[in-house]
Amino acid sequence: MMNTRWLLTWLLAAAITIGGWLAFEIYWRDQGYRPTVMDSMDLWSLNRARAVKSAPPLRVALLGASRIQYGLSPAVFRDEARAINLDADPIMLAVNGHYPLAALRDLAMDEKFTGLAIVGIDSRGMDKRVWDMQEKHVRQYHHDWSPSREVHRRLLTYAQQHAIAARPDFAAVTLGKRMLDHQGPPYKDYVTFDRDRAGGTDYRKSDIAAIRNARVADLRKYYPLYTPPTPEAWLSDSREVVQWVEKINARGGKVVIYREPVSGEHIELDEANFPRASYWDKLAAIMPALMLDFRDYPALNIDTPDTSHIDIKDIDRHTRALLRILRLKGVL
Amino acid sequence: MTFDSLTFALFLAIVFPIYATLQSWPARKNVLLVASCVFYGSWNPFFLLLLAFTTVFDWWAAQRIHAAANLRTRRLWFWAAITASLTLLGYFKYAQFFANTALEWFALVGVTYQPIDLGIVLPLGISFYTFESISYIVDVYKKRIEPTKSLRDYGLFMTFFPHLVAGPIMRFGDFNAQTVTPRVVTADATALGAYMLVGGLFLKIVGADHVFAPISDIVFAADYKAGFVAAWAGAFSFSMQVYCDFAGYSLAALGIAKMFGFHLPPNFESPFASVGIAELWTRWHISLSNWLRDYVFNPLGHYRKGRVRGYINVMITFAACGFWHGAAWHFIAWGALHGAFLVGERLLKESIGGWKIWAVQPVRWLLALLTFALFSLAVVFFRASTLTLAWERVTAMLGVEIKDAATLAWNADCKVFVIGLVVGLTVQAWLKSRKGWEWLPAIAWPWRVALLSLMSLAIVLSPGKTNAFIYFQF
Incomplete structure (x- = not known):
């Protein structure tokens, strides 16, 4: 029999811990915060592992940066595909702030990948200097991903879906540090994630003008710092990407290269530095893949409040529009 | 799986009941x-x-x-x-x-x-x-x-x-x-073992990852230019981080083994309350220092073959200790530095060790702080990614002026680190004379409840950081 005091110790401590956690949850929910899944390299690896599972269903790797991660819904894609009798498994592999060519290269080199890769990218993202941005994710998947991490990440995702306390920005010590620095409560983020890694930007919860100005200012600073390569050099480097696409095609897979919607100063700056006729169109002539530019398809020309990302309310429309175009072009 | 992962929680929740309910020992x-x-x-x-x-x-x-x-x-x-x-x-x-x-x-x-x-x-x-x-x-x-x-x-x-x-x-x-x-699984041993597991996780998740890691991560970044204060802060914070990380892991291991009815030898016993590096190595990573003593230092001849040969044996043993930790020159330098400290301490003890002043309590506290400072000086070689970076930090710690040195901001990270450092060293001083965890069942049970509740709540409310245990890389 357990010593009564040990029993009391554990029962009381459990009651205090559960009570404290509940009070924490109630307080922050009352302040307007909600649980959300936190994206991580482990969550990326969990999805990457799915991309090489055997078909059917058709594995559709959604590669890109924030415009894909916050712009396409795997759930809507799956449902729409089902409506046309296509068994598809869309897998979100886009990473906010990281151009995707390292991930495309990884899929090309992986003989098990025989699905469809939709690569959200612009001409700047094809510049060789940014090819390796997602290499950390790729390395994590190949070197550190394990059954143990998979179970942990699945359980953590479940916890993050249901508890604010599972969000790192609400860690007790982090909150204590904010208090010491008189920083007030955590920032109410306008970006949320689902367990499939798809995110959404809800601009109703943000200061759109401030975000837009900051984004444009960043881009204005970027281009003088990283002068674009000449069209010849850029195209020459891109021939390596062509070879990756050929590898996927040779296995029966397909690749779509998709220039997602942007607007305002953003498209003006992009066009000034990477004129479409000198870069994108030249690549389209040699790329053995469907290349889509949103400007050629009115259905894809969706409003981007901060010049670079569509709003959460438009994600479903964007996904459906893309799927229809892919079908029209014979990709699906 | 790591002890601080949800995978391990699930693993333990499955394995322990099966083990505890089976009757047959085989x-x-x-x-x-x-x-x-x-x-x-x-x-x-x-x-x-x-x-x-x-x-x-x-x-x-x-x-x-x-x-x-x-x-x-x-x-x-x-x-x-x-x-x-x-x-x-x-x-x-x-x-x-x-x-x-x-x-x-x-x-x-x-x-x-x-x-x-x-x-x-x-x-x-x-x-x-x-x-x-x-x-x-x-x-x-x-x-x-x-x-x-x-x-x-x-x-x-x-x-x-x-x-x-x-x-x-x-x-x-x-x-x-x-x-x-x-082995007999008893309710009391399970309760104490689980308590130790919670204590170990608290040290790792709260102490190592949230309190101390932020400062050492800043100071040991390759592009950071640390001045005198920042370099010492980084060294102290990493000393505490690696202690909380590894002692936390070891404590959790001891606790889990206890739940299953096994006894594992303690690996850490308040090392930062040690007076002298020699004592520190009887309290820091004890199972390794005992192993090195029995399978390297003693076979080399200990001090039996003369004083100078003994010093060489110490240096060889600790260089090997460094090399065991990691295949890099900075780890060997860390081990060799500890060897040099031990030789120096022995020489000092032989000449001035008999002075009565060393027995005075405030002097012993100062010596304990000096020991901690020496440990922290050496730990720079352990933490830095290269020998060059380690040397930059050590020269800053020794007072060499660093051009364009960054000032460590007195922000919440720093304040929490200082609080953690003071609490950590005080607790180790208090625990120094207490062997193992036998003191825990002896304290009044409401204090036990308060401590366990505090640790459990802090763990539950400290998600997100997924820093690997430092010693897993070895």
Whole structure:
């Protein structure tokens, strides 16, 4: 029999811990915060592992940066595909702030990948200097991903879906540090994630003008710092990407290269530095893949409040529009 | 899986009830062996085969050593087993280092080659289990113990999951006594063990990851220019971080083993309350320092062959200690520095050790702080990613002015670190005279409740950081 005091110790401590956690949850929910899944390299690896599972269903790797991660819904894609009798498994592999060519290269080199890769990218993202941005994710998947991490990440995702306390920005010590620095409560983020890694930007919860100005200012600073390569050099480097696409095609897979919607100063700056006729169109002539530019398809020309990302309310429309175009072009 | 992962929580929730409810001791040992293989294989199933090979080969070789009819055959089997263990360790842990070093040396004489990436992945815990298998072979060879006929018992010794990947480094003699006699799972031991597990997780998750890591991460970043204050703050914070990280892991391991009815030797006993580096090594990573004493320092001749030879033996032992930690020059420098501290301390003790002032309590506190400062000075070589970076931080700590040095902001990270440092050192001073965890059941139960609640709540409310345990890389 357990010593009564040990029993009391554990029962009381459990009651205090559960009570404290509940009070924490109630307080922050009352302040307007909600649980959300936190994206991580482990969550990326969990999805990457799915991309090489055997078909059917058709594995559709959604590669890109924030415009894909916050712009396409795997759930809507799956449902729409089902409506046309296509068994598809869309897998979100886009990473906010990281151009995707390292991930495309990884899929090309992986003989098990025989699905469809939709690569959200612009001409700047094809510049060789940014090819390796997602290499950390790729390395994590190949070197550190394990059954143990998979179970942990699945359980953590479940916890993050249901508890604010599972969000790192609400860690007790982090909150204590904010208090010491008189920083007030955590920032109410306008970006949320689902367990499939798809995110959404809800601009109703943000200061759109401030975000837009900051984004444009960043881009204005970027281009003088990283002068674009000449069209010849850029195209020459891109021939390596062509070879990756050929590898996927040779296995029966397909690749779509998709220039997602942007607007305002953003498209003006992009066009000034990477004129479409000198870069994108030249690549389209040699790329053995469907290349889509949103400007050629009115259905894809969706409003981007901060010049670079569509709003959460438009994600479903964007996904459906893309799927229809892919079908029209014979990709699906 | 790591003790601070949700995978491990699930694993423990499945394995412990099965183990506790089974009546047959052989069946319970089978459960533990299978569970330990699952625990290890969940990282990389391939490396389970490597561990299985080492285990079976050493078990078999030990029997051949014991059964050998003459000394020559004994020696043959002994060296076969030792060579097998060291070859595997050498390949997986040191091959890349030796390749890089060879290229650097060739470059010194003007012969340059392309860097080689051998692409070797280090099997988790290989340094720990290799030392355990070596101690078994040596002990059998020296006739200190008899080899076991039970492959299962030897397998359990090697793989027992609480100590498998980061120690404490066990000796077969100590562990086997516990596998021969059935372990009893008692409610009190389970309660205390679970308490220790919570304590270990608190040290790791709250102390190491949230309180101390932020400062050391800033100061030891390669592009950070640390001045005098920042460099010392970084060194102190990393000393506390590595303590909380590894002592936390060890405490959790001891607690989990206790829940299953096993006793593992303590690995940390308030090291930062030590007076002198020699005492510190009797309180810091105890199972490793004991191993090095028994299997390196003593065979080298200890101090028996004269004072100077003794000093050389200390230096060799601690350089080996550094090299065991990591295949890089900065780890060797860290070990060698500790060797130099120990030699210096011994020389000082021989000349001025008899002074009465050393027994005065406030002086002892100052000496303990000096010991902590010396440990922190050395730990820079442990933490820095290169010897060059370590040297930059050490020169800053020694007062050399650093051009364009950054000022460490007095922000919440710093304030929390200072609070953590003061609390951490005070608690260690309080715990110094208390052996193990026997003091815990003796304190008034409301205090036990308060401490457990505080730790549990802090763990539950500290998600997100997924820093690997520092010693897993070794």
